[in-house]
Amino acid sequence: MKKLFLIIGAPGSGKTTDAELIAEKHDNITHYSTGDMFRAEVKSGSERGKIINKYISVGNIVPIDIAIETILGAIKKTFTDVVIIDGYPRSFEQMNELDKYLANEIEVELVNVIEVEVSEEVARERVLERARGADDNVEVFNNRMKVYTEPLAEIQEFYIRKNLLHKINGERTIDEIVEDIDNFIQSRI
Template identity: 90%
Template sequence: MKKLFLIIGAPGSGKTTDAELIAAKHDNITHYSTGDMFRAEVTSGSERGKIIDKYISVGAIVPIDIAIETILGAIKKASTSVVIIDGYPRSFEQMNELNKYLVNETEVELANVIEIEVSQEVACERVLGRARGADDNVEVFNNRMKVYTDPLAEIQEFYCRKNLLQKINGERTIEEIVEEIDDFIQSRI
């Protein structure tokens, strides 16, 4: 059975970098970033990519059916026993849809949800400092932050009730953060 770890956090929390570094250390871990998957689809020029672009270019959530198709496809194709997906779920609806899928799934178990906590100020500094694309400006950042924080309490409560939420302080050195997340994941597999 594959063990799935979800890493959530504000834009700029470092969730993608942390997950990439952890996966690079282990042969049995695959990492997927929903943001990277979506950006790759946009770059491909596909019809799905054009639809995705309309949402991410303004910092909005990609429609749930497209997100679920992308994520489920990635998990099923993973060649490893452990899969880390960062940036998902981003809404209560996404969380519910994923939960519905996992309830009946015999090949994938949600091991944990790891929340990387950073302040809005730190997140904004990081996002504007990296400026990867057109979606990295103050207006879009503020919208992305609101999109992240609005459903956060419900998502935290849901995963806390299931005893699946692990919070990590994301305002330390990258080495400290990665070590703590990696140690936690290793303790759960």
Template identity: 80%
Template sequence: MKKLFLIIGAPGSGKTTDAELIAKKHENITHYSTGDMFRAEVASGSQRGQIIDTFIKAGNIVPIDIAIETILIAIKNAPTNTIIIDGYPRSIEQMSELDKYLKNEKEVELVSCIEVVVSEEVARDRVIGRSRGADDNVEVFNNRMKVYTEPLKNIQEFYEEKNLLKKINGERAIQEIVDDMDSFIQSKI
């Protein structure tokens, strides 16, 4: 049985870095970032990659069928039984589609949705400060933040009702955040 942990958080919340550090620390954990999966697809030059690229450049959500396909392939091909996916779900539709899939899936159990909580101000400072690519400017950041916050309350309520939401303060030293998240994940596997 594969154990799945989702990590959500604003752009710049540190969710990808946190997940990478935890996976590096444990051989039995695989980490996937939806952003990295999408960027790899774009870099491959495939037709799907070109479609994904138009959405990323505008700071918009990648269409549900492409996102779910990418994620499901990653989970099934994961070399370990514990998988952390960061940056998903980003919409009510994504959350619902994943939930539908998991209800019929006997090999994968969603253990928790971990939210890395940071203020918009901290998120903006981090994203604009890192400037990783075309999607890291103020205008695109503002759109990404809006896209993140609009469905957030519904996503939180959905996972709270299932007793799967864990909030972690993302405005501390990276090591504190990682230790906190790692302890939580270890307690669930």
């Protein structure tokens, strides 16, 4: 059975970098970033990529069916026992759809949801410093932050009730954060 870990956090929380570094350390862990999967689809020029671009270019959430198709495809294709997906779920609806899928899935178990916590000030500073693409500017950041924070309390409450939420302080050095998350994941697999 594949063990799934979800990493959530504000834009600029470092969740993608943290997950990448953990996956690099272990042969049995695959990492997928929903953001990277979406950007790759946009870059491919496909019809799905054009639809995705309409949403991410302004910092909005990609429609649930497209996100679920992308994520499920990735999990099913991986050859490792452990999968880390960062940046998902970003809405209560996404969380519910994923939960419905996993309730009927015998090959994939959601082990934990890890929240990398950072203040809005730290997140904004990091995003504007990295400026990876057209979606890294103040206006888009503010919208992405709003989109992230609006459903956050409901998402936290849902996973707390299921005893699946684990919070990590994301305002430390990358090495400290990665070690903390990696140790937690290793203790759960």
